[in-house]
């Protein structure tokens with residue numbers, strides 16, 4: 052429950068989530084349970100791994116993106132069997148459905164698993180089982196975005212892309228797009244030109260993390276050199292006041308998948324009040340509000356909506372525009388978009404009556 056008069060409205064508002072790493076929804080309790088199940092040794096020299104509670108406490112003190120990523124990669128090392136991946140994804144879908152997420156486009160990091168001997172097909176098929184259950188149980192539509200890791204060589208991304216393509220995961224719709232995540236500053240967008248060119252040539256959608264810790268020109272390069280169709284985070288464009296880039300994002304209706312609580316937790320901004328929400332709205336940039344790694348940052352999508360409302364006190368009309376923009380920026384079918392826009396109208400009308 053958040054402390055805002057619009058709580059009931061924000062809870063009921065149909066939502067689309069576009070920036071959530073499934074591995075980032077691994078809650079410490081499940082992490083410890085799976086470590087015990089698979090005999091995975093967690094780092095004994097780090098007191099954070101003494102218990103789920105100690106780990107949660109450590110998650111309150113990330114210094115920056117790379118500090119977080121260290122824990123993120125250790126955490127996901129407990130995912131080994133197909134059932135682990137399915138349970139992880141289904142737990143996220145269940146939580147998201149309870150917050151009225153009606154459509155979710157979720158990331159996963161195959162290289163972090165295949166490097167430990169887990170087959171790509173095991174990961175994808177297990178997530179697909181969870182997706183089918185989410186559709187049946189909650190009427191939630193979902194899509195998978197396969198991310199490559201920026202701290203690994205380009206060759207690995209190219210190999211993983213080729214494997215996914217050869218196994219037919221793009222052609223059969225199992226994978227909706229490619230993305231790129233992990234450490235940002237040492238790995239600017241142009242480094243990934245070849246894998247983005249290969250995806251574009253095959254007609255595959257493309258997004259990338261840029262402008263989270265890295266400067267605005269990483270975003271410009273992602274548009275110019277990678278022909279990225281969506282930008283994950285991108286807030287540095289607004290914070291640096293890069294007017295040319297901001298008008299370009301607005302006129303091209305490029306979706307920025309923003310993550311306010313994540314930005315505070317990773318010290319990209321000092322507080323939610325510093326999140327460039329008013330600039331996004333004033334410039335007419337299309338954006339969505341997302342949880343990024345909810346188990347690590349202490350908030351799912353609803354907590355992100357509420358945190359913004361507590362700081363910015365938006366009107367119902369402004370929330371309607373944000374909610375509809377996030378549907379319009381989704382990669383689901385036009386028919387599904389129409390359904391979701393109608394669902395938003397119903398909730399807005401109910402609230403206004």
Ligand SMILES: Nc1ncnc2[nH]cnc12
Pocket residue numbers: 072075116123232233234260263313343344
């Ligand atoms: N916020 C983030 N930035 C970059 N890579 C990530 N991987 C998981 N969360 C991430």
Ligand SMILES: [Zn+2]
Pocket residue numbers: 070072232260283343
């Ligand atoms: Zn992210």
